[in-house]
Amino acid sequence: MGTVDAAGVVDVLVQRLDEELPLPAYAQPGDAGADLVASRDVTLAPGERALVPTGVAIALPDGYVGLVHPRSGLAARLGVTVLNAPGTVDAGYRGEILVNLVNHDPARTARLHRGDRIAQLVVQRVERARFRPVEQLPESSRGAGGHGSTGGFTPADRSAPPTGPDRRDDAGESVTIYGCGEVAE
Structure with a gap:
């Protein structure tokens, strides 16, 4: 186990717990994530x-690690x-992958069906870290600032209706977009 070929592709052993469902697979050449599917119907209010x-x-x-995106x-x-x-x-971990x-959505119930693609599995190498206690950390240009301290975030003003063109989803329902800036046509 752990064989990597000349193209950098690593072997991952897969146990099918449901023979009728596909193995994780990449939809397109060069994709980073392999699709995972639901093994049962799910309704999410x-x-x-x-x-x-x-x-x-x-x-x-x-x-290696598998990251479910x-x-x-x-x-x-x-x-x-x-x-x-x-x-x-x-x-x-050797158990079934659960997503x-x-x-x-604040108003609509989502219905997913057995076999629907529900997530992507990205497999990548991981570096191990050695955590060493110190009395004080070395200085950096950022320092201890975090949680928006570098800027780039302005809370959306939800007191007035959004401006811009009317947006509708695939079902023809109106979509409200807050704080997203301009929407490309």
Whole structure:
């Protein structure tokens, strides 16, 4: 286990827990994330979350991690994303990959079906760290500033309706966009 070929592709052992579902797979050449699918139907009311099984378990080589990322289309169309993004699949974990999904849409229920692509698995090398206690950290240009201290964030003013062109989703419902700046046509 842990074999890497000349192209830099690492072997990951996969146990199918549901023979009818596909193995994790890359949709396009050069994609970073391999698609994971739901092994059962899931209905998520607004604000609801669920651990969704994928029908696969993996054995990653030591020195690698699997990161479970959201699918951008699922978030854009339905408001559904991975709650703990990215989810971490450690090299020693051998259980079924479960995806913690949440419906952030304030009004619409999301329905996902068995076999729907629900997340992407990115496999990458990890560096191990040695944590050494010290009395004081060395100085840096940033210092201890955090949580917006470098700027670039302006809270959205939600006291007035948004300006800009009317937006509608695929179902023809009006979409309100706050604090996103200009929307390209």
